[in-house]
Amino acid sequence: MNSKIPEIYGSLVFNDKVMRDKLPKDIYKALRKTIDNNTHLEIDVANAVAVAMKEWAIENGATHFTHWFQPLTGYTAEKHDSFISPGPCGDIIMDFSGKELVKGEPDASSFPSGGLRATFEARGYTNWDPTSPAFIKDKTLCIPTAFCSYSGEALDKKTPLLRSMEALSKEAVKMLKILGKENVSGVSTTVGPEQEYFLIDEEDYKLRKDLIFTGRTLLGAMPPKGQEMEDHYFGALKPRVSEFMHELDEELWKLGIPAKTKHNEVAPCQHELAPVFDTTNVAVDRNQLTMEVMKKVAKKHGYVCLLHEKPFAGVNGSGKHNNWSISINGGDNLLDPGKTPDENIQFLVFLMAVISAVDDYADLLRLSVASAGNDHRLGANEAPPAIISIFLGDELTAVLDALEKDKLFDKKGRVQLEMGAKVLPHIFRDTTDRNRTSPFAFTGNKFEFRSLGSSFSVAGPNTVLNTAVAEELSKFSEELKGVPKSKLNEAVHEMLKKALKAHKRVIFNGNGYTDEWVKEAEKRGLYNFKSTPDVLPQLLAKKNVELFKKHGIYSETEIHARYEIMLENYCKTLHIEALTLQDMINKQFAPALMAYTDEVVGTALSKKSLLKTLSTEAEEKLAAQLSDYYTEILKRNEKLKKDTEKAQKITDSLKQAVFYHETVIKDMEELRKVADEAEGLIPEDLLPYPTYEQMLFYV
Ligand code: ADP
Ligand code: MG
Numbered sequence: 001m002n003s004k005i006p007e008i009y010g011s012l013v014f015n016d017k018v019m020r021d022k023l024p025k026d027i028y029k030a031l032r033k034t035i036d037n038n039t040h041l042e043i044d045v046a047n048a049v050a051v052a053m054k055e056w057a058i059e060n061g062a063t064h065f066t067h068w069f070q071p072l073t074g075y076t077a078e079k080h081d082s083f084i085s086p087g088p089c090g091d092i093i094m095d096f097s098g099k100e101l102v103k104g105e106p107d108a109s110s111f112p113s114g115g116l117r118a119t120f121e122a123r124g125y126t127n128w129d130p131t132s133p134a135f136i137k138d139k140t141l142c143i144p145t146a147f148c149s150y151s152g153e154a155l156d157k158k159t160p161l162l163r164s165m166e167a168l169s170k171e172a173v174k175m176l177k178i179l180g181k182e183n184v185s186g187v188s189t190t191v192g193p194e195q196e197y198f199l200i201d202e203e204d205y206k207l208r209k210d211l212i213f214t215g216r217t218l219l220g221a222m223p224p225k226g227q228e229m230e231d232h233y234f235g236a237l238k239p240r241v242s243e244f245m246h247e248l249d250e251e252l253w254k255l256g257i258p259a260k261t262k263h264n265e266v267a268p269c270q271h272e273l274a275p276v277f278d279t280t281n282v283a284v285d286r287n288q289l290t291m292e293v294m295k296k297v298a299k300k301h302g303y304v305c306l307l308h309e310k311p312f313a314g315v316n317g318s319g320k321h322n323n324w325s326i327s328i329n330g331g332d333n334l335l336d337p338g339k340t341p342d343e344n345i346q347f348l349v350f351l352m353a354v355i356s357a358v359d360d361y362a363d364l365l366r367l368s369v370a371s372a373g374n375d376h377r378l379g380a381n382e383a384p385p386a387i388i389s390i391f392l393g394d395e396l397t398a399v400l401d402a403l404e405k406d407k408l409f410d411k412k413g414r415v416q417l418e419m420g421a422k423v424l425p426h427i428f429r430d431t432t433d434r435n436r437t438s439p440f441a442f443t444g445n446k447f448e449f450r451s452l453g454s455s456f457s458v459a460g461p462n463t464v465l466n467t468a469v470a471e472e473l474s475k476f477s478e479e480l481k482g483v484p485k486s487k488l489n490e491a492v493h494e495m496l497k498k499a500l501k502a503h504k505r506v507i508f509n510g511n512g513y514t515d516e517w518v519k520e521a522e523k524r525g526l527y528n529f530k531s532t533p534d535v536l537p538q539l540l541a542k543k544n545v546e547l548f549k550k551h552g553i554y555s556e557t558e559i560h561a562r563y564e565i566m567l568e569n570y571c572k573t574l575h576i577e578a579l580t581l582q583d584m585i586n587k588q589f590a591p592a593l594m595a596y597t598d599e600v601v602g603t604a605l606s607k608k609s610l611l612k613t614l615s616t617e618a619e620e621k622l623a624a625q626l627s628d629y630y631t632e633i634l635k636r637n638e639k640l641k642k643d644t645e646k647a648q649k650i651t652d653s654l655k656q657a658v659f660y661h662e663t664v665i666k667d668m669e670e671l672r673k674v675a676d677e678a679e680g681l682i683p684e685d686l687l688p689y690p691t692y693e694q695m696l697f698y699v
Pocket of ligand 2: 194321448
């Protein structure tokens with residue numbers, strides 16, 4: 001198989017090599033220009049590309065094509081059209097035009113739009129994104145596209161992401177020019193998302209309504225052993241899991257997804273996959289595809305792949321680490337501390353832009369990772385706290401400290417006093433520091449945003465990150481406007497000092513899991529949004545609306561639409577959870593409890609009928625206990641039912657979300673608590689669904 005890797009790698013992708021082979025030279029050049037410089041694509045070029053693409057796709061077994069897009073559901077969407085077209089003699093020809101490649105017109109009325117698109121205007125448009133390569137999946141040529149309404153508002157996750165990449169590129173190029181790099185045509189952000197997931201047996205999954213309907217278990221007591229021995233982390237792979245991972249790698253490689261590392265994670269049945277990084281929009285598309293392929297390959301191996309943020313209470317949930325950096329197109333990583341003083345200035349400017357961005361827009365970053373699922377993780381001492389702060393490591397912090405105090409940081413890392421002279425420090429790359437509790441950590445030449453949930457599209461967080469950094473760079477450029485070259489170093493130094501003073505409160509190298517940090521963060525004036533309904537209103541905060549408008553990421557209408565959709569998603573998720581739990585209690589758990597009580601009572605009765613003097617004390621005690629649980633469970637289930645109905649009647653969407661958060665979730669937790677206690681008394685074979693033990697330890 002090893003020798004085959006280069007052969008299969010990218011075999012299902014219309015990549016640069018295929019384009020070069022299949023396209024006439026001038027067409028290839030024109031397309032390349034569109035991809036690299038974001039220029040308009042002429043229709044004759046599109047026609048020629050379409051022909052080549054169709055031929056390549058058919059050669060590789062495709063019969064259909066689809067515009068593949070990312071509506072605000074968080075999933076990908078596709079509508080397949082076959083290539084066939086009636087021929088002149090009652091036959092068929094395989095046809096695909098430039099127009100079909102470039103634009104699609106799916107009926108969009110059933111996708112969430114937050115009121116952006118009235119149903120009488122249900123048309124939506126998909127527009128080809130030539131920067132993300134087309135690929136073949138299920139005999140279908142998939143063309144990555146952006147999705148917008150009839151009047152041009154974004155209805156997806158890709159459009160704002162592309163806008164944010166453009167905004168950052170523009171501002172970074174402007175800044176680099178000020179710093180003396182005149183010939184930079186563009187700058188891209190890069191992303192490497194590490195993906196966590198659980199694998200459980202499909203047989204078990206099929207018996208759990210909670211997993212089927214909500215992606216997480218709503219009931220289930222922890223077995224005697226959880227993850228406390230930490231024996232699963234990086235442990236040897238079980239043969240069946242290993243087979244799954246091999247096939248997964250292979251399927252991903254075919255799709256040109258550079259899957260690189262894989263290992264067991266902390267919780268039992270939990271694993272991780274990390275690819276080599278890509279340009280952000282390509283990385284986003286590929287991560288969406290990775291999640292889809294994971295699920296599909298899992299099924300083939302008799303597993304179900306769970307991507308929910310918290311499938312099991314009591315063991316770690318799953319997240320996604322968003323490794324992120326900025327690079328000059330075809331050149332330097334701007335977050336790589338350089339070897340020369342010039343490179344160091346560049347590094348410090350971009351570093352400070354990120355620090356300022358994270359401080360100024362911590363609320364938006366927090367919001368970008370908010371969801372009902374992720375609420376179970378953030379701040380729960382298994383994932384970063386909900387407080388957004390930056391980890392820089394000791395050395396870089398010392399460098400910045402020296403900068404602020406006008407001291408020189410020498411080659412050996414000693415701080416020297418440098419009276420009067422304003423010299424920018426020397427910096428060395430340091431990758432030794434690791435702090436797993438920080439939500440936003442510098443890791444040598446990139447930042448790692450660790451608060452994302454495992455099921456997320458990484459588009460949203462990166463849109464915020466790109467835009468916020470673009471804004472800080474734009475402010476920096478404004479400050480340096482008109483400074484003569486001879487004074488530039490000093491002006492940059494002063495600017496960085498000022499920014500550092502203003503934003504250093506967001507830097508925190510300590511343990512983010514402690515209560516002291518929560519108090520300290522509050523003292524520093526940092527945000528601490530504990531839940532999704534808590535943070536969502538920040539989307540409408542004036543500074544944030546201004547930010548998105550200024551950089552052309554979202555119009556005000558688009559922002560309001562997204563706000564509504566996020567609230568709606570939150571409420572719907574909890575509503576489904578509440579109904580599922582009631583259903584499981586009513587139809588499965590309570591009857592099982594009742595059946596067992598019957599059995600116990602029956603035992604007592606038959607003992608007595610056999611011999612009056614036989615003791616039935618144990619049975620009576622157990623029966624009483626079971627009966628008490630039964631009563632309590634039904635009582636709490638009734639409260640949940642009433643509150644769920646109440647929630648449904650609230651018309652204001654924020655108030656509704658808050659009610660779900662404060663009341664319905666609590667009801668669910670309280671109900672679960674007694675049910676899980678009672679579960680400890682019921683024989684396993686009487687439970688109508690597999691226990692935690694069966695799901696987590698018998699895979
Ligand atoms: P960890 O120690 O956090 O597990 P890994 O080395 O497993 O880190 O993963 C790091 C991830 O960061 C990989 O996906 C890698 O491709 C990605 N990465 C490396 N350099 C960059 C960069 N310049 N921009 C974005 N991502 C990067
Ligand atoms: Mg990581």
